[in-house]
Amino acid sequence: MTSLAWRTSLAAAAAIALALMLYILLRPHAVPEILACPLQIEQRAMHPGMVWIPGGTFEMGDDVYPEEAPRRLVAVDGFWMDRTEVTNADFAWFVRETNYVTAAERQSKAGSAVFVMPSGNADLSTAASWWRYVEGANWKHPGGPETSIEGRDQFPVVALTYEDIAAYAKWKGRTLPSETQWEWAARAGAKHAPEHEQPKDANTWQGVFPLINTDEDGFAGLAPVGCFKPNAFGLYDMIGNVWEWTTDEFKNHAPKARVIKGGSYLCAPNYCMRYRAAARQPQEEDLGTSHVGFRTILIAPGP
Numbered sequence: 001m002t003s004l005a006w007r008t009s010l011a012a013a014a015a016i017a018l019a020l021m022l023y024i025l026l027r028p029h030a031v032p033e034i035l036a037c038p039l040q041i042e043q044r045a046m047h048p049g050m051v052w053i054p055g056g057t058f059e060m061g062d063d064v065y066p067e068e069a070p071r072r073l074v075a076v077d078g079f080w081m082d083r084t085e086v087t088n089a090d091f092a093w094f095v096r097e098t099n100y101v102t103a104a105e106r107q108s109k110a111g112s113a114v115f116v117m118p119s120g121n122a123d124l125s126t127a128a129s130w131w132r133y134v135e136g137a138n139w140k141h142p143g144g145p146e147t148s149i150e151g152r153d154q155f156p157v158v159a160l161t162y163e164d165i166a167a168y169a170k171w172k173g174r175t176l177p178s179e180t181q182w183e184w185a186a187r188a189g190a191k192h193a194p195e196h197e198q199p200k201d202a203n204t205w206q207g208v209f210p211l212i213n214t215d216e217d218g219f220a221g222l223a224p225v226g227c228f229k230p231n232a233f234g235l236y237d238m239i240g241n242v243w244e245w246t247t248d249e250f251k252n253h254a255p256k257a258r259v260i261k262g263g264s265y266l267c268a269p270n271y272c273m274r275y276r277a278a279a280r281q282p283q284e285e286d287l288g289t290s291h292v293g294f295r296t297i298l299i300a301p302g303p
Contacts, residue, residue: 034218034219034223034224034227035151035152035154035155035224036153036154036224037154037223037224037225037226037227038226039084039154039225039226039236046303047080047298047300049082049083049084050080050081050082050083050298051080051081051082051083051233051234051235052078052079052080052302052303053078053079053080053081053181053184053185053233053297054078054302055075055076055077055078056075056076056184056189057073057074057075057076057191058073058074058076058183058184058187058190058191058192059071059072059073059074059191059192059193060072060073060074060180060183060184060278061193061278062193062276062278062279064196064273064276064278064279065273065274065279067280067281068278068279068280071193074180074184076180076181076184078302079177079181079297079298079299079300080297080298080299080300080302081177081181081185081233081235081295081296081297081298082295082296082297083226083230083234083235083236084156084225084226084235084236084237084295085156085157085225085236085237085241085242085244085293085294085295086156086157086165086168086293086294086295086296087153087154087155087156087157087225088139088149088152088153088154088155088156088157089153089154090157090168091139091157091160091168092153094168094171094172097171098167098171100164100167100168100171102138102139102159102160102161102164102288103160103161103163103164103286103288104137104138104139104159104160104161104288105138105140109135110135110138111133111134111135111136111137111138111144112133112134112137112138112142112158112159112287112288112289112290113131113132113133113134113137113287113288113289113290114131114132114133114134114137114142114143114144114289114290115130115131115266115289115290115291116130116131116132117130117210117211117213118130118210118211120211124210124211129210130210131289137159137288137290138159138288139157139158139159139160139164139288142158142159142290143290152224154224154225154226155222155223155224155225156222156225156237156241156242156293157293158222158242158288158289158290158291158292158293159288159289159290160288160292160293160294161285161286161287161288162245162258162283162285162286163285163286164288165245165294168296169296172296173298174296174297174298175247175296175297175298175299176245176246176247176294176296176297177244177246177247177295177296177297178246178247178248179246179247179248179259179261179280181246181297182244182246182261182262183261183277183278185233185235185238186231186235186238186239186261186262186277187277188231188232188233188235188238189232189233190277193276193277193278194276194277196273196276198268198269198273198275199239199240199275201228201229202217202228202237202239202240202241202275203217203219203222203223203227203228203237203240203241203264203265204217204239204240204263204264204265204267204268204275205265205266205267205268205272206268207268208268208270209266209267209268209270209271209272210266210271219265221265222241222242222265222291223237223241223265225237225241228240238262238277239262239263239275239276239277240262240263240264240265240267240275241264241265241293242262242264242265242291242292242293243260243261243262243263243264243281243283243291243292243293244260244261244262244292244293244294244295245258245260245283245292245293245294246258246259246260246261250280250281250282250283253282255284255285255286256284256285257282257283257284257285258282258283258285259280259281259282259283260280260281260282260283260292261277261279261280262274262275262277262279263275263276263279264291264292265291266291
């Protein structure tokens with residue numbers, strides 16, 4: 001090994017050691033896992049569990065990442081939207097009523113993509129260091145066959161394909177939001193893209209992704225729905241927690257993918273500044289993952 005390479009290796013090791021030391025010193029005391037948050041939903045509403053999103057005009061898009069451009073003026077008609085992400089309890093009800101079997105449950109070797117925190121010596125130049133395709137991972141076992149959603153009824157349902165969520169929406173007599181509808185709802189009336197700082201009222205990653213998560217928001221992974229303040233339209237968790245599917249195809253992507261929005265609990269300033277309404281990424285239609293969920297909309301007269 002050359003002198004330069006040796007010094008570089010030492011510097012990298014020292015940086016990791018320092019980061020781990022700071023993590024140990026600064027990490028808040030561990031808190032018990034929260035399985036549900038005190039979410040109040042008006043059951044006498046015209047469409048219980050949904051919020052009316054008034055129509056409007058706004059500047060869609062941003063310039064943080066190339067795929068967000070260009071900024072353009074768009075108009076949106078009003079619609080109803082789920083107040084929260086669809087939960088495990090919601091999806092379990094659908095399965096009980098219809099005997100639906102998700103894509104990840106139909107074949108013996110089917111599964112989903114699962115986030116696994118890498119070790120300090122992992123190759124951090126590739127996402128393959130922290131994503132694994134796990135056979136047997138599905139909505140009931142989002143981390144793999146040994147995991148369970150028991151007691152986690154109010155967590156967002158994950159590990160679903162686009163086919164699965166479309167089936168749920170159809171059963172509810174609803175549809176999925178377009179990217180424009182979703183972004184307008186997440187903006188909550190803001191005409192232009194807000195500031196780009198990491199939000200305080202959202203489940204995102206605090207620390208150095210993907211090695212150190214200080215859990216400053218109280219959650220190292222998924223949070224139950226409704227644990228953070230709603231936006232001005234009354235919608236919870238539009239930013240962070242889980243990415244959310246939309247109906248828009250992500251153009252020029254193979255295999256076929258749809259646009260997902262809003263970022264997730266894995267978004268951090270040092271790696272993924274996608275905790276914003278304008279942020280967008282492709283999600284393969286036939287691949288469920290442990291950090292992507294959804295909510296539905298209803299096209300109907302307003303209140």
